[in-house]
Amino acid sequence: MINSLRGMNDILSEDYERFTYFINTATEIAQKYGFHFIETPLLEETALFKRSVGESSDIVGKEMYQFIDKGENDVCLRPEGTAGVVRAFVQKKLDKAGGIHRFFYHGSMFRYERPQKGRLRQFHQFGVESFGVDSVYEDATMIMMVADILGACGIGYRLQLNSLGDSNCMPQYRDSLVSFIQSCEDKICEDCQRRKSTNPIRVLDCKNPTCRDLYTNAPKLINNLCSTCQDDFDTLKKILDNNDIAYEIDTNLVRGLDYYSKTAFEFVSDNIGSQSAIAGGGRYDRLVEFLDGRPTPAVGFAMGIERLMELIVMPETAREGYYIGAMDEEAVDLVVSLAQKKRKTDKTTIDYKAKNLKNHLKAADKANAEFCCVIGENELKEASIWVKDLKNKTESTIALKDF
Numbered sequence: 001m002i003n004s005l006r007g008m009n010d011i012l013s014e015d016y017e018r019f020t021y022f023i024n025t026a027t028e029i030a031q032k033y034g035f036h037f038i039e040t041p042l043l044e045e046t047a048l049f050k051r052s053v054g055e056s057s058d059i060v061g062k063e064m065y066q067f068i069d070k071g072e073n074d075v076c077l078r079p080e081g082t083a084g085v086v087r088a089f090v091q092k093k094l095d096k097a098g099g100i101h102r103f104f105y106h107g108s109m110f111r112y113e114r115p116q117k118g119r120l121r122q123f124h125q126f127g128v129e130s131f132g133v134d135s136v137y138e139d140a141t142m143i144m145m146v147a148d149i150l151g152a153c154g155i156g157y158r159l160q161l162n163s164l165g166d167s168n169c170m171p172q173y174r175d176s177l178v179s180f181i182q183s184c185e186d187k188i189c190e191d192c193q194r195r196k197s198t199n200p201i202r203v204l205d206c207k208n209p210t211c212r213d214l215y216t217n218a219p220k221l222i223n224n225l226c227s228t229c230q231d232d233f234d235t236l237k238k239i240l241d242n243n244d245i246a247y248e249i250d251t252n253l254v255r256g257l258d259y260y261s262k263t264a265f266e267f268v269s270d271n272i273g274s275q276s277a278i279a280g281g282g283r284y285d286r287l288v289e290f291l292d293g294r295p296t297p298a299v300g301f302a303m304g305i306e307r308l309m310e311l312i313v314m315p316e317t318a319r320e321g322y323y324i325g326a327m328d329e330e331a332v333d334l335v336v337s338l339a340q341k342k343r344k345t346d347k348t349t350i351d352y353k354a355k356n357l358k359n360h361l362k363a364a365d366k367a368n369a370e371f372c373c374v375i376g377e378n379e380l381k382e383a384s385i386w387v388k389d390l391k392n393k394t395e396s397t398i399a400l401k402d403f
């Protein structure tokens with residue numbers, strides 16, 4: 001038997017209902033916020049992710065589904081959605097057009113990670129990206145949109161917040177962090193030794209307990225922000241306070257992708273185990289320029305749909321439409337034609353086999369139909385159909401011309 005690859009799941013039946021319910025809910029909310037759908041390819045040039053997510057990140061360094069295609073192009077399956085949207089934004093010359101452009105997307109992402117609960121190799125994200133708004137109010141709006149989507153799905157969360165500074169204050173902070181790392185270099189893990197020269201900020205995200213202990217004494221970025229970044233961060237907190245969005249400041253929140261500056265945030269759930277991040281995002285004002293576009297401020301987020309599916313509180317689904325069945329072989333053709341007509345306006349399921357009434361009622365109940373409609377020998381003779389309203393528990397026989 002051939003099975004799906006490790007960390008790659010099928011989505012069907014009840015899972016599929018949750019999946020589509022989430023996408024529909026999130027889409028409706030994103031549209032209310034003025035965002036428009038964008039679809040970008042699953043396969044992109046590897047260079048796109050090297051230049052955006054960053055060569056020093058685990059995603060690019062260890063987790064890419066990368067290969068040379070038949071035309072000798074170095075390509076990979078997208079590990080995330082932002083880089084492709086920025087590429088499309090620049091390719092369509094929207095950076096040159098100016099103005100504000102807001103997009104949302106959903107689809108598969110691929111990361112060759114070690115699979116475990118909540119961590120897949122093919123997973124789905126719902127994400128949004130906003131271009132052209134150089135205001136921390138847009139950052140707050142992003143956070144409020146995530147909160148709205150989670151609220152609409154009945155999902156509780158904790159919001160973690162940090163500021164990563166900008167090209168003004170970050171380099172100075174990085175230097176002081178490197179000096180700190182050098183002071184305890186002999187005690188830190190191998191990964192941190194490497195990070196010290198490739199991307200020192202990432203040491204703050206290390207999961208090794210010894211490193212974590214040591215870094216409690218490291219200088220904090222939040223105490224080293226320039227006045228613009230500090231003002232923006234204070235404004236962000238004020239907007240969230242005004243709108244009753246609770247948050248925790250996490251000075252070690254650096255995110256696993258290199259393109260962020262200023263606002264960085266993560267929504268976590270305490271109810272899904274160790275892979276607790278359900279959404280993450282932030283501002284990335286330099287990325288459009290890194291990908292050869294005109295400098296454009298930008299901010300966005302993505303939510304991990306598989307992790308959310310476990311948490312969604314589904315609304316009760318009301319009975320809907322018709323179930324039509326035959327109790328006599330002779331009635332099957334008629335039942336097929338009736339169903340075909342009914343489907344023009346209503347959800348209609350059908351059984352091609354003649355069965356007794358009890359079995360039809362069972363099948364109608366399973367299909368969650370509102371009406372169970374059956375034609376037997378008598379109904380055939382009288383050109384009628386027997387109908388049971390499964391909501392109100394009433395029964396009637398109706399002339400076919402009135403059905």
Ligand code: HAM
Nearest residue numbers: 080082119120123277278279280281300301302303304
């Ligand atoms: P990210 O934090 O890498 O950000 O991913 C966003 C979310 O995707 C995570 O919070 C998590 O819920 C889900 N996720 C990530 N990896 C996996 C996995 N292996 N299995 C299951 N779920 C996973 C980004 O991807 C950025 N592009 C977000 C963004 C958009 N920033 C600005 N705009």
